[in-house]
Amino acid sequence: MTFTLQKALVPVDRGYSTVDVQVVDDRITAIAPNLEAIGTVVDCQNKLLLPGFVNAHTHSSEMWQRGAIRPVPLELWLAELYDFVPLEIEQIYLTALGTAVETLLSGGTSVVDHLVLIPGKEIETIATAVRAYKEVGIRAFIAPLIQDESLTAGVPSGGTEQEHDAYIRSTGATLALIQDAVNKFHNPSEGVYILVAPTGIQLCSDALFTGCVELSERYNLCRHSHLLETKAQVLLAQEKYGCSAVEHLKRLGYLSERTSLAHCVHLTDEDIAILAETQSTVVHNPLSNLRLGSGIAPILKYRQAGVNVSFGCDGSASNDSQDLLEAIKIGSLLHNVTDLDYQHWITPRQSVEMASFGGAKGLNVADELGSLTVGKKADFVLYDLTNLSLLPRTDPIGLLILGRPTQVVDSVWVNGKKIVGNGQVTSIDVDNLRKELFDRSQWVTNRQSQTLDEIEAHYRSVMGLSEKSGYS
Numbered sequence: 132m133t134f135t136l137q138k139a140l141v142p143v144d145r146g147y148s149t150v151d152v153q154v155v156d157d158r159i160t161a162i163a164p165n166l167e168a169i170g171t172v173v174d175c176q177n178k179l180l181l182p183g184f185v186n187a188h189t190h191s192s193e194m195w196q197r198g199a200i201r202p203v204p205l206e207l208w209l210a211e212l213y214d215f216v217p218l219e220i221e222q223i224y225l226t227a228l229g230t231a232v233e234t235l236l237s238g239g240t241s242v243v244d245h246l247v248l249i250p251g252k253e254i255e256t257i258a259t260a261v262r263a264y265k266e267v268g269i270r271a272f273i274a275p276l277i278q279d280e281s282l283t284a285g286v287p288s289g290g291t292e293q294e295h296d297a298y299i300r301s302t303g304a305t306l307a308l309i310q311d312a313v314n315k316f317h318n319p320s321e322g323v324y325i326l327v328a329p330t331g332i333q334l335c336s337d338a339l340f341t342g343c344v345e346l347s348e349r350y351n352l353c354r355h356s357h358l359l360e361t362k363a364q365v366l367l368a369q370e371k372y373g374c375s376a377v378e379h380l381k382r383l384g385y386l387s388e389r390t391s392l393a394h395c396v397h398l399t400d401e402d403i404a405i406l407a408e409t410q411s412t413v414v415h416n417p418l419s420n421l422r423l424g425s426g427i428a429p430i431l432k433y434r435q436a437g438v439n440v441s442f443g444c445d446g447s448a449s450n451d452s453q454d455l456l457e458a459i460k461i462g463s464l465l466h467n468v469t470d471l472d473y474q475h476w477i478t479p480r481q482s483v484e485m486a487s488f489g490g491a492k493g494l495n496v497a498d499e500l501g502s503l504t505v506g507k508k509a510d511f512v513l514y515d516l517t518n519l520s521l522l523p524r525t526d527p528i529g530l531l532i533l534g535r536p537t538q539v540v541d542s543v544w545v546n547g548k549k550i551v552g553n554g555q556v557t558s559i560d561v562d563n564l565r566k567e568l569f570d571r572s573q574w575v576t577n578r579q580s581q582t583l584d585e586i587e588a589h590y591r592s593v594m595g596l597s598e599k600s601g602y603s
């Protein structure tokens with residue numbers, strides 16, 4: 132593919148400049164005003180060109196349950212989520228497509244899918260997500276979600292004796308599964324990356340973490356995990372390790388410049404220093420943190436400490452959408468209430484950089500992606516500045532980040548290939564996707580989670596809440 136974008140508006144220093152961009156194959160070969168037109172010419176007048184954002188943490192198949200789970204904290208929410216988890220391969224396929232489409236239409240060109248695996252069909256689940264993402268053409272970082280402890284082990288014991296069932300699969304079998312997935316699907320040149328991704332300290336043994344470190348080193352894989360999303364996990368880490376979870380992960384060797392950690396809501400100053408020292412990345416998922424009452428991640432502190440931060444939507448059952456621009460807006464504004472010194476607040480241009488370059492850095496691909504730079508991959512997004520929600524004309528990036536942009540993505544290229552044009556995804560049949568999602572679902576009313584009912588009283592007692600009085 133050879134093409135030239137003509138007269139695109141791009142941010143420079145504090146202002147904007149109108150430039151042409153030449154692309155040959157999958158790379159940007161020149162950026163300057165009035166370049167010679169090579170290949171297909173794309174008129175970009177009155178359009179803003181930005182590097183693609185990274186949806187740096189999500190769980191695609193949660194889309195089947197979006198809007199369905201009542202307002203409860205993570206530990207109870209998870210119990211309900213897993214009681215109704217989709218078990219058909221076709222469901223994995225459809226929501227991977229849906230996640231990709233919503234990410235693309237809100238400025239993303241890459242997605243990190245912390246993919247929930249169907250028990251007994253683990254490799255098939257990964258193969259299906261790979262197929263869906265390749266069909267759409269989005270850059271896919273697939274992080275098969277693994278654990279080796281059963282769900283109830285994720286709630287602190289509060290000093291009481293608790294029995295937990297053994298997990299369905301041994302640690303060794305789980306690591307072998309990931310190795311198999313790497314052999315079969317890890318293919319960065321085709322835009323598919325496999326990550327090691329133990330779900331978090333709450334459900335994973337040390338052996339699983341160290342096994343993942345070994346795989347990561349052997350195959351040069353990025354590492355992903357949830358980290359200290361809730362207060363309950365802080366208590367659990369103390370019970371399990373007698374020290375903070377961050378300290379423990381550092382000792383296990385899990386933290387590194389290619390490690391990205393979702394949430395990081397409850398970290399101490401010492402923990403933050405460890406993230407900075409190990410060059411780990413924090414993935415901020417503000418909507419999920421609000422939805423589950425987890426808290427406000429101390430993002431301004433991370434930035435001041437030099438910790439790289441990117442944005443994620445998190446799964447659609449705790450957000451309940453995959454609108455990256457919405458996550459970026461809330462994730463930028465939320466912190467103004469945590470620090471009186473407005474000079475620490477995140478500016479719209481910084482938000483764009485966190486979402487693009489920060490996202491790429493967290494996935495160890497900042498030399499290839501994350502900015503409009505000659506030599507880098509052609510992963511970028513063109514926004515229509517004549518859209519009503521971006522008018523009247525003021526500061527395009529200010530409007531995009533602080534406003535309520537509606538259907539503003541005009542075109543998207545990933546790896547030099549155009550997959551969105553005139554505001555429509557062109558690589559797959561989105562009308563058919565809508566029909567499939569509609570036909571395979573029904574309105575959810577008043578469903579009851581047995582597991583949630585079973586663990587609720589214990590959760591309330593450990594967290595110092597009054598005895599269960601039920602919902603009205």
Ligand SMILES: [Zn+2]
Nearest residue numbers: 357393445446
């Ligand atoms: Zn998550």
